[in-house]
Amino acid sequence: MKKLEKKLSAEPINFDSFFSEKAMLMKASEVRELLKLVETSDVISLAGGLPAPETFPVETIKKIAVEVLEEHADKALQYGTTKGFTPLRLALARWMEKRYDIPMSKVEIMTVAGSQQALDLIGRVFLNPGDPIVVEAPTYLAAIQAFKYYDPEFISIPLDDKGMRVDLLEEKLEELRKQGKRVKIVYTVSTFQNPAGVTMSVDRRKKLLELANEYDFLIVEDGPYSELRYSGEPTPPIKHFDDYGRVIYLGTFSKILAPGFRIGWVAAHPHLIRKMEIAKQSIDLCTNTFGQAIAWKYVENGYLDEHIPKIIEFYKPRRDAMLEALEEYMPEGVEWTKPEGGMFVWVTLPEGIDTKLMMERAVAKGVAYVPGEAFFVHRDKKNTMRLNFTYVPEETIREGVRRLAETIKEEMKRVKG
Amino acid sequence: MKKLEKKLSAEPINFDSFFSEKAMLMKASEVRELLKLVETSDVISLAGGLPAPETFPVETIKKIAVEVLEEHADKALQYGTTKGFTPLRLALARWMEKRYDIPMSKVEIMTVAGSQQALDLIGRVFLNPGDPIVVEAPTYLAAIQAFKYYDPEFISIPLDDKGMRVDLLEEKLEELRKQGKRVKIVYTVSTFQNPAGVTMSVDRRKKLLELANEYDFLIVEDGPYSELRYSGEPTPPIKHFDDYGRVIYLGTFSKILAPGFRIGWVAAHPHLIRKMEIAKQSIDLCTNTFGQAIAWKYVENGYLDEHIPKIIEFYKPRRDAMLEALEEYMPEGVEWTKPEGGMFVWVTLPEGIDTKLMMERAVAKGVAYVPGEAFFVHRDKKNTMRLNFTYVPEETIREGVRRLAETIKEEMKRVKG
Numbered sequence: 063m064k065k066l067e068k069k070l071s072a073e074p075i076n077f078d079s080f081f082s083e084k085a086m087l088m089k090a091s092e093v094r095e096l097l098k099l100v101e102t103s104d105v106i107s108l109a110g111g112l113p114a115p116e117t118f119p120v121e122t123i124k125k126i127a128v129e130v131l132e133e134h135a136d137k138a139l140q141y142g143t144t145k146g147f148t149p150l151r152l153a154l155a156r157w158m159e160k161r162y163d164i165p166m167s168k169v170e171i172m173t174v175a176g177s178q179q180a181l182d183l184i185g186r187v188f189l190n191p192g193d194p195i196v197v198e199a200p201t202y203l204a205a206i207q208a209f210k211y212y213d214p215e216f217i218s219i220p221l222d223d224k225g226m227r228v229d230l231l232e233e234k235l236e237e238l239r240k241q242g243k244r245v246k247i248v249y250t251v252s253t254f255q256n257p258a259g260v261t262m263s264v265d266r267r268k269k270l271l272e273l274a275n276e277y278d279f280l281i282v283e284d285g286p287y288s289e290l291r292y293s294g295e296p297t298p299p300i301k302h303f304d305d306y307g308r309v310i311y312l313g314t315f316s317k318i319l320a321p322g323f324r325i326g327w328v329a330a331h332p333h334l335i336r337k338m339e340i341a342k343q344s345i346d347l348c349t350n351t352f353g354q355a356i357a358w359k360y361v362e363n364g365y366l367d368e369h370i371p372k373i374i375e376f377y378k379p380r381r382d383a384m385l386e387a388l389e390e391y392m393p394e395g396v397e398w399t400k401p402e403g404g405m406f407v408w409v410t411l412p413e414g415i416d417t418k419l420m421m422e423r424a425v426a427k428g429v430a431y432v433p434g435e436a437f438f439v440h441r442d443k444k445n446t447m448r449l450n451f452t453y454v455p456e457e458t459i460r461e462g463v464r465r466l467a468e469t470i471k472e473e474m475k476r477v478k479g
Numbered sequence: 480m481k482k483l484e485k486k487l488s489a490e491p492i493n494f495d496s497f498f499s500e501k502a503m504l505m506k507a508s509e510v511r512e513l514l515k516l517v518e519t520s521d522v523i524s525l526a527g528g529l530p531a532p533e534t535f536p537v538e539t540i541k542k543i544a545v546e547v548l549e550e551h552a553d554k555a556l557q558y559g560t561t562k563g564f565t566p567l568r569l570a571l572a573r574w575m576e577k578r579y580d581i582p583m584s585k586v587e588i589m590t591v592a593g594s595q596q597a598l599d600l601i602g603r604v605f606l607n608p609g610d611p612i613v614v615e616a617p618t619y620l621a622a623i624q625a626f627k628y629y630d631p632e633f634i635s636i637p638l639d640d641k642g643m644r645v646d647l648l649e650e651k652l653e654e655l656r657k658q659g660k661r662v663k664i665v666y667t668v669s670t671f672q673n674p675a676g677v678t679m680s681v682d683r684r685k686k687l688l689e690l691a692n693e694y695d696f697l698i699v700e701d702g703p704y705s706e707l708r709y710s711g712e713p714t715p716p717i718k719h720f721d722d723y724g725r726v727i728y729l730g731t732f733s734k735i736l737a738p739g740f741r742i743g744w745v746a747a748h749p750h751l752i753r754k755m756e757i758a759k760q761s762i763d764l765c766t767n768t769f770g771q772a773i774a775w776k777y778v779e780n781g782y783l784d785e786h787i788p789k790i791i792e793f794y795k796p797r798r799d800a801m802l803e804a805l806e807e808y809m810p811e812g813v814e815w816t817k818p819e820g821g822m823f824v825w826v827t828l829p830e831g832i833d834t835k836l837m838m839e840r841a842v843a844k845g846v847a848y849v850p851g852e853a854f855f856v857h858r859d860k861k862n863t864m865r866l867n868f869t870y871v872p873e874e875t876i877r878e879g880v881r882r883l884a885e886t887i888k889e890e891m892k893r894v895k896g
Contacts, residue, residue, distance in 0.1 A: 075724055077750040080663050080697055082629075085604045088757045115553040123556070124548045131541045136532040139540070139737035175592055175741075175763045182762045186628075187502045207761035211603075212499075246497050280497055307492055320556035322768035324592075333494040340505045344624035345599045346592045350767045351739035 084211065091207060100430045106462035108449040109430040111256070111405065117373045118320045119365065126359045130352070138355035141347065145339045146173030146327070147354035153361040154313070154327055162302050169301075169311075170332040172339055173349045177286060177314040177326035181208035183338045183345075184282055184310065188246055189214045194238060196248040198226050200408070200437030200446070202256045202284065205249060216439040217245065223399065225262025226250055228269045235277045245279045252300055254287040254404025257437045257448035261402060267300045274308040280334075281309045287404035289318050289370050292378040294402035307331030315357050317405075318370060323353035377405075383456035384449065384463060391467035393474065405452045408434070411470060414477045416444040420469065429465040501628065508624060517847045523879035525866040526847040528673070528822065534790045535737045536782065543776040547769070555772035561764065562756045563590030563744070564771035570778040571730070571744055579719050586718075586728075587749040589756055590766045594703060594731040594743035598625035600755050600762070601699055601727065605663055606631045611655060613665040615643050617825070617854030617863070619673045619701065622666060633856040634662065640816065642679025643667055645686045652694045662696045669717055671704040671821025674854045674865035678819060684717045691725040697751075698726045704821035706735050706787050709795040711819035724748030732774050734822075735787060740770035794822075800873035801866065801880060808884035810891065815866075822869045825851070828887060831894045833861040837886065846882040 078086075100107045130138045137147075145151070150173060155166040174180045181204070189195060189212035197205065199218035209216070217238075219231045231248070238245060248270070252262045262270075274281055283300045301311040307330070314326035328338060342348075360366050384407055388398050395412040409431075411417065417433040424430060434446025449466075451459055495503075517524045547555045554564075562568065567590060572583040591597045598621070606612060606629035614622065616635035626633070634655075636648045648665070655662060665687070669679045679687075691698055700717045718728040724747070731743035745755060759765075777783050801824055805815050812829040826848075828834065835850040851863025866883075868876055 075695075075748075077724075077748065079695075080605055080751075081754060082603070082605055082607045082610075084607075085754055085758065088754070088761075090757050091760050112558055115557055118552060118556045120548055120552045120556070123552075124545060127544045127548070128541060131537055131544065135535060135537045135540075139535045139537070139739035140532055141529060141733075141738045175767070178761075179763045186499070188497055188499055190499045190501075193499075204761065204764065211761060278492075278496075307494075316558075320769075321558045322554075322556035322772075324763065324765070324767040331492075331494065334497075337498060337502055337505070340507050341502065343508050344595075344621065344628060345762075346596045346741065347621065348741070350592070350741040350770055352737075352770060353767055355739075 088211075091203065100425070103425070105425055105428050105430050106454065106458055106465065107430045108451070108454070108459070108462050108466070109432045110450050110453050112453050113317055113321065113405075114376065114452050117376050119369050122360070122365050122369070123320070123356060126356050126365070129359060130355045134355055138352050140351060142349070142351040142354065144343045144348050145335070146171070146349060147351055147358060149362070150354045150358035153358050154329070157361050157366070158313075158329060162299050164299070164301055164329070168307070169329040170335040172328045172335050172342075173354055174326045174328060174342070175346060175349050176316060176321070176324040177284060177312040178204055178208065179342075179345075180312045180326055180328050181205050181284075182211075183341055184247065185209045185212035185214075186341050187337050188280070194243055194245045196231065196234070196245055197439060198250055198255065199439070200257050200434060200443070201249065201439070202251050203436055205284070206439055209249075218439050221255065221258050221260055223260055225252065225255065225260055225266055226270070228266045228273065231270070232273055235273060239277065245277065247280055247282055248274070249282045249284065250300070251284045251286075253285060253297060254290060254401055256287070256404070257406050257432070257434065258408040259399040259401030259404055259406045260408075261297055262300070264297060267297075268303055270300060271303055271308060275306070279308075282312065283309050284312045286312075286314045286317055290374060290377060290405070291403035292374055292381050301329065307334075310334060315360075318366060318373065319357060319360055323350070323357060325349065325353050325357045377452055379456055380451045380459060383459045384451040387460040387463035391464050393467065393471050395474065396470060405450055407449045407451060409447045409449060411445045411447070412474060412477075413445055415470070415473050417447045418444065420473050423473070424466060424469045427465045427469050429462045429469065431466065508620065517842070520842070522842055522845050522847050523871065523875055523882065524847045525868070525871070525876070525879050525883070526849045527867050527870045529870050530734055530738065530822075531793065531869055534793050536786050539777070539782050539786070540737070540773060543773050543782070546776060547772045551772055555769050557768060559765040559768040559771065561760045562752070563588065563766060564768055564775060566779070567771045567775035568744075570775050571746070574778050574783070575730075575746060579716050581716070581718050581746070585724070586746040587752040589745045589752045589759075590771055591743045591745060591759070592763060592766050593733060593738070593741040594701060594729040595621055595625065596762075597729045597743055597745050598622050598701075599628075600758050601664065602626045602629035602631075603758050604754050605697070611660055611662045613648065613651070613662055614856060615667060615672065616856070617674050617851060617860070618666065618856070619668050620853055622701070623856055626666075635856050638672065638675050638677055640677055642669065642672065642677050642683055643687070645683045645690065648687070649690055652690060656694065662694065664697055664699055665691070666699045666701065667717075668701045668703070670702060670714060671707060671818055671823075673704070673821070674823050674849070674851070675825040676816040676818030676821055676823045677825075678714055679717075681714060684714075685720055687717060688720055688725060692723070696725075699729065700726050701729045703729075703731045703734055707791060707794060707822070708820035709791055709798050718746065724751075727751060732777075735783060735790065736774060736777055740767070740774060742766065742770050742774045794869050796873055797868045797876060800876045801868040804877040804880035808881050810884065810888050812891065813887060822867055824866045824868060826864045826866060828862045828864070829891060829894075830862055832887070832890050834864045835861065837890050840890065841883060841886045844882045844886050846879045846886065848883065
């Protein structure tokens with residue numbers, strides 16, 4: 063092969079001049095950038111959001127993968143329909159009926175490339191620029207990123223130990239109604255919230271649904287951690303109470319099988335699924351079929367139900383270790399949530415401490431966390447942080463919390479002094 | 480679990496009232512809807528765009544999948560970086576250097592969820608509403624769909640047997656320049672085009688690059704069929720001639736491994752890749768890692784290079800059968816392309832015949848095709864169709880073409896009479 067004979071103009075290309083206005087505004091996720099730094103050092107990272115690889119059911123996956131290739135290669139390796147691999151969709155519908163008492167007849171299921179894709183699709187399908195969307199304060203960082211592209215007006219409603227302050231939401235809805243504004247979507251990570259670890263109480267779930275009917279909005283219920291309960295009583299998803307199709311439920315295999323398959327699902331009213339399906343056609347044609355076929359056998363043959371207790375058994379001591387260490391090491395004035403499940407504890411430091419500025423000193427002491435600011439759409443809380451307890455072993459968690467407490471004590475002195 | 484005690488208002492929900500303006504404009508792909516109809520009958524379908532499952536290297540995939548799970552489960556089942564699984568990115572860079580003489584030092588590679596995702600990302604990263612984008616006439620249907628969401632001004636440039644009429648493009652660029660408009664992107668399926676089957680000549684490739692420098696645009700070169708050459712001399716990709724980073728090359732494993740993994744890649748200047756990477760973060764976090772790990776071993780261990788000749792050997796007789804049958808059965812006045820590779824033949828009927836209207840009668844005779852109209856952004860050509868020759872066996876292709884020729888003959892009479 064010969065190179066182009068006629069020499070092309072050697073002027074440097076101004077690549078930035080090609081980007082769309084929206085692309086010029088896009089920023090890399092701070093957390094992802096931060097994690098890159100931490101990865102390369104010997105810092106104890108409580109910053110990540112990764113499941114522990116020890117929880118991946120590797121032998122089961124191997125068995126299933128071979129079965130899928132021996133029995134279903136033609137379909138599992140081919141393009142699939144946009145709505146998803148039908149046997150998996152059916153298996154999930156049955157599983158949700160059995161597990162959450164959500165009647166199969168009331169929902170349609172579409173599979174997606176991880177629930178992150180569902181968040182992007184929700185932005186695409188529902189949000190006009192300027193549309194008000196309600197999120198929790200704090201809320202899932204990547205949901206902010208996904209919705210932000212569609213340029214909505216973010217309304218954030220504070221959380222407490224019982225989840226979203228639905229009373230404050232009601233006030234806000236009333237206020238917006240008076241302004242002639244309509245909220246279309248309320249987004250909640252209802253159970254073992256990311257980042258706060260809290261779970262919305264049953265009363266609030268019911269109240270939220272009542273408000274949805276009264277103020278005519280849809281609820282997007284993101285449930286990635288729902289199965290990871292280490293203590294306390296099970297809380298049914300909001301979708302369980304939803305008689306009319308107000309709730310779009312997002313599920314994922316990332317925490318109950320493995321994230322590497324990128325398989326999530328949406329369970330919602332067929333009318334909504336139909337539009338999301340059309341939107342997905344032009345985005346990626348279909349979700350990876352091979353992963354869907356594996357997920358299908360995993361659910362259908364009962365491996366999922368067998369495996370969930372093992373994940374819980376693995377994570378519970380880590381959650382306990384973190385709560386114990388916080389109790390043991392943290393100085394007066396520091397508060398934290400006591401999650402009954404999930405992956406995260408949310409820590410609030412005394413006012414005046416900026417966890418983003420403190421990060422450098424924490425890393426110098428050999429521990430990393432995620433500064434809380436980025437979890438607030440208005441970036442108005444500087445004194446919070448998210449800690450993860452699923453990725454590193456108990457002893458490391460304890461030592462990490464000890465180092466963190468030391469950093470915080472010094473920071474408290476610094477701020478006072 | 481108890482149902483919500485306080486009965487919710489039973490008013491029906493007006494789901495349409497929730498959709499964004501753009502969502503209200505979204506339509507299902509006609510071709511996909513059409514294929515659904517055909518699937519259920521015993522019609523010979525020359526309409527699809529699927530690779531033959533017989534070409535999937537199932538045994539190799541099984542071997543690799545087990546290896547990946549035994550040796551790399553921790554990484555292959557975990558979240559990955561947005562840019563892609565590094566060993567795969569490196570393997571692809573080496574493979575493109577060896578195969579196309581594209582220096583590794585000049586490109587960065589990002590993996591995507593099939594090249595369809597790259598098309599959506601390109602729209603997201605480059606297109607403001609109203610931005611002119613050049614596509615071929617006809618062009619890849621799903622590219623129209625992907626770009627359309629971003630509301631550009633489509634400029635379509637006709638094809639002939641040597642690919643895009645670059646001379647007409649030059650005229651158009653000059654005209655637009657006078658109007659003060661700048662084309663940012665020229666999109667081409669350069670080799671064995673979908674739907675037309677034609678390949679852009681080397682002279683035109685070079686000329687296109689010259690124009691890109693002169694008029695300051697980027698070329699998106701979509702290369703899904705590049706490896707499937709059944710006759711004639713290899714044509715280097717436009718990217719091969721690109722010394723300055725004007726070309727964004729899109730590759731995919733869908734036709735050289737299997738579509739079910741949904742693994743594609745983008746090879747482009749690092750500055751462009753960086754922005755696409757940030758855009759992808761909020762869309763799906765990362766491409767499925769398990770599929771990427773399998774694709775990695777497939778390239779790295781030489782299975783890909785071993786397998787390509789087998790796919791060619793399998794498809795060549797089908798291509799030949801279709802061209803022979805067209806020669807044998809088609810009446811005077813019908814023209815078609817003679818592809819040296821790929822999956823499609825493009826047929827042009829006499830003016831006055833509308834292939835969309837004819838479809839029903841073709842199906843009644845037991846054959847289906849894709850009416851050409853949807854491949855034109857302005858939908859201004861009614862007398863064309865796309866035929867696929869990869870999915871059904873030779874004898875079936877011959878019989879399909881015979882039935883089609885019969886339909887066309889009757890249609891010609893009907894139109895004349």
